[in-house]
Structures are given as structure tokens and as C-alpha cells.
Amino acid sequence: MPFEIRPWEEISRSYGCTILLGNGASIAVSPSFSYGSLLRHAVEQRFLPDDAQRLFQFFQTNDFELVLRIVWQASNVNRSLQIPDHRTHAAYVSLRDCLIQTVRNIHPEYDQVSAHLPSIYQFLKRFSTVISLNYDLVVYWVMTYGLEIEDQHAFKDCFIGGGVFSDDWQRFRQPIGRERSTTLVFHAHGSLVLCRNLVEQELKIHNRDAGLLEAILQLWQSESVVPLFVSEGTWQQKVTSIQNSYYLSTVYREVLKSPRNTLVVYGWGFSEQDLHLLQRMSGTGINRVAVSVFRGDQAYCNRVFQTIRDTLGWHVEVEFFDSESPGCWIHADQQGLRPVP
Incomplete structure (x- = not known):
């Protein structure tokens, strides 16, 4: 019997x-x-030299951020000790430029997505917590859009002055000033807007919305920071990368384990390499889950239903909704904003 997919x-x-x-x-x-992976895209576009590809093979990973950080650290150590090593720095520059080319090739500019921001904003503001698995800038741009319209709802990522993540992130749930409600936003796998500096301090990059993407890429090129996001790998490799970051490990240990009674999943494939995130939510009190479905995919519904019950418990009620129905994500509700063509 097919699952009902509701609006x-x-x-x-x-x-x-x-x-x-x-x-x-x-x-x-x-x-x-919709690319398969950053590394595959870089290889297909011939952005990645053969010697750089050997680094991924040696470290047995497809994670661009991890390999870039390892080579960056090695180059900085050699430089600080005045060890002549042109080859290590050249490998870093090659990897860095490859990543910059790949992101610039894939990621749309602000004005290409800005028309969608009002609908996404209205959809996300109903939730007390947003957990994004995507490293792109879409959710960040939604947050800054909210600052412009001043509707007394605040999106907060818990980064404070100087771009440092706050240990006491729970306090940001409390509205202040003219705020009437809040939504906390977390990037479980990092984001383009996050970086590490020379002493491994993790920071958020600030810049004007329209020029943020280019500002990030220019900062990477300056060799003063490396990006902080987990883009590829098995679940074991991803968990290891998460544990090597203070911000990511805090999201993993504390945010995912916070009490919640409902969960909505939008645009997630429940792939094996990311199921560790759902497993972290086990025991948090979830009794109801709603999952978006694209174009009535019943095979997806069957697989997801079984995965959720196996992971979170057989007491959990699972519902499915049409990912293109009015009121969700980029699709405006029937009474409010017009949908983007």
C-alpha cells in the first residue's frame, strides 16, 4: 500500500x-x-593536477577541506622553521586554487538566488532550530534577509563579536530587545562562511551579502585561513573531521542531542554516510517526523520509513509531504508570497 504524500x-x-x-x-x-561531489567536479573540469590527486589517495579521503588543511599546516610549519620546501607550498597553492575554481564554478551569486529568500525565510522562521548539512551560503543569505525586513523574528547562528562561536549557545534562544521569537541556525558539516586561521581558531567571515562569496574566495587566496566544512567521505571519516573541530563537535555533541519532540527533514537523502546525524538524535524525545518527498517517490518513502523507525524507534509517527507544495522552502504559501518562477 503506497504512503500518502500530503501538502x-x-x-x-x-x-x-x-x-x-x-x-x-x-x-x-x-x-x-546537483553535482555529485566537489572532488569529482574538480577532476572532471581538470582543475586538479595529477600530483594533487595523489594527496587524496595517500590520505584515503575525498574531503577537500581535510587535505587542504593538512598541506596548509605542513607549509606553515616549514615556513615558520625556515625549512626550504617549495614543493609543499606549491601543492597547497594548487589545491587551494582548485577549490576556489570549483566553488566559483558551482556556487551561484547572491543575485541569482535572492528572489527565493523571502519564501525560504517565511518557511524557516516557524522552526526553533535549523540544522543545515549544506556548506553553501543560502541559509546565511536567508538570515541576513531577515535583518533587512525587521519583522521582530531573529535568526541566530550563535557567533558573537569577532566571529567566534559562543560556548553558551543556548542563551541565544531568548528574544532580546524588539525580538518576539528566535530561530537558531547550525551547520552540522560546516559552511563556506566558516574558516580556521593560522592558530586553528574557528571564525565566521563577515562581508556584504552581494559580495560575500567573492570575499570568501579572496580570503582563502590570501593564505590567512582555510575553509571549515566537511564535504565528502564515509560516515567514519566525517565523524573524525567533526571531532577535529570545536564548532562542529559542539553541534554534534550538544545541538543534535538537545530535547525535541518533532523533526522535519527537507531535501535529505538519508544516505548511509550521513545517518550518524540521525542516530545522534535518537533518545532526544522525537515522536513525530515529517519528510519531504520529490515527485511522489514511493521507493524513497519505503526506505526512509524503515530507516527512521529503525534509528529513532517504532513509536515514531512518520509523515510525508510534497517538497513542491505551497508554503515549504522556495514555494510560497497560497495566501502570502508569490512563488518564484
Whole structure:
């Protein structure tokens, strides 16, 4: 018997706690995000030299950020000790430039996605917590859009002055000043807007919305920081990368384990390499899960239903909703904003 896939508006009032965003959310905003992997795209476009590819093979990973950081650290150590080593620095520059080319080739500019921001903003503001698995800038741009319209709802990522993540992130749930409600935003796998400096301090990059992407790439090119995001790898490799970051490990240990009674999943494929995130939410009190479905995919519904019950428990009620129905993500509700063509 097929699963019922309902319009979002029919079930939306039952959900307002946590939403988990997967790559399908980014693809809905721009088809350029539908690439298989950063590394594969770089290889296919011939951005990555053969000697740089050997680094990925040696470290047995496809994670661009990890390999770039290892070579960057080695180059900085050699430089600080005045050890002549042109080859290590050249490898770093090659990897860095490859990543910059790949991101510039894939990621849309602000004005290419800005028309979608009002609808996404209205959709996300109903949730108290947003957990994004995507490293792109879409959710960040939604947050800054909210600052412009001043509707007394605040999106907060818990980074404070100087771009440093706050240990006491829970305090940001409390509205202040003219705020009436808040949504906390976390990047479980990092983001382009996050970076590490020379002493491994993790920071958020600030810049004007329209020029943020280029500002990030220029900062990478300056050799003063490396990006902080986990882009590829098995679940074991991803967990290891998460544990090597203070911010990512805090999201993993504390945010994912926070009490919640409902969960909405939008655009996530429940792939094996990311199921560790759902497993972290086991025991947090979830009794109801709503999952977006693209174009009535019943095979996906069957697989997801079994995965959620196996991971979170057989007591959990699982519902499915049409990912393109009014009121969810980029699709405006029937009474408010017009949908973007």
C-alpha cells in the first residue's frame, strides 16, 4: 500500500521544533548544486593536477577541506622553521586554487538566488532550530534577509563579536530587545562562511551579502585561513573531521542531542554516510517526523520509513509531504508570497 504524500500546509501546524536541511534544498534553489561531489567536479573540469590527486589517495579521503588543511599546516610549519620546501607550498597553492575554481564554478551569486529568500525565510522562521548539512551560503543569505525586513523574528547562528562561536549557545534562544521569537541556525558539516586561521581558531567571515562569496574566495587566496566544512567521505571519516573541530563537535555533541519532540527533514537523502546525524538524535524525545518527498517517490518513502523507525524507534509517527507544495522552502504559501518562477 503506497504512503500518502500530503501538502505541507495540511501538516505544518504539527511541526515547529527542528528542521534538517539536505542537499535537495540547495538544488531546489539552484540546479548548479546537483553535482555529485566537489572532488569529482574538480577532476572532471581538470582543475586538479595529477600530483594533487595523489594527496587524496595517500590520505584515503575525498574531503577537500581535510587535505587542504593538512598541506596548509605542513607549509606553515616549514615556513615558520625556515625549512626550504617549495614543493609543499606549491601543492597547497594548487589545491587551494582548485577549490576556489570549483566553488566559483558551482556556487551561484547572491543575485541569482535572492528572489527565493523571502519564501525560504517565511518557511524557516516557524522552526526553533535549523540544522543545515549544506556548506553553501543560502541559509546565511536567508538570515541576513531577515535583518533587512525587521519583522521582530531573529535568526541566530550563535557567533558573537569577532566571529567566534559562543560556548553558551543556548542563551541565544531568548528574544532580546524588539525580538518576539528566535530561530537558531547550525551547520552540522560546516559552511563556506566558516574558516580556521593560522592558530586553528574557528571564525565566521563577515562581508556584504552581494559580495560575500567573492570575499570568501579572496580570503582563502590570501593564505590567512582555510575553509571549515566537511564535504565528502564515509560516515567514519566525517565523524573524525567533526571531532577535529570545536564548532562542529559542539553541534554534534550538544545541538543534535538537545530535547525535541518533532523533526522535519527537507531535501535529505538519508544516505548511509550521513545517518550518524540521525542516530545522534535518537533518545532526544522525537515522536513525530515529517519528510519531504520529490515527485511522489514511493521507493524513497519505503526506505526512509524503515530507516527512521529503525534509528529513532517504532513509536515514531512518520509523515510525508510534497517538497513542491505551497508554503515549504522556495514555494510560497497560497495566501502570502508569490512563488518564484
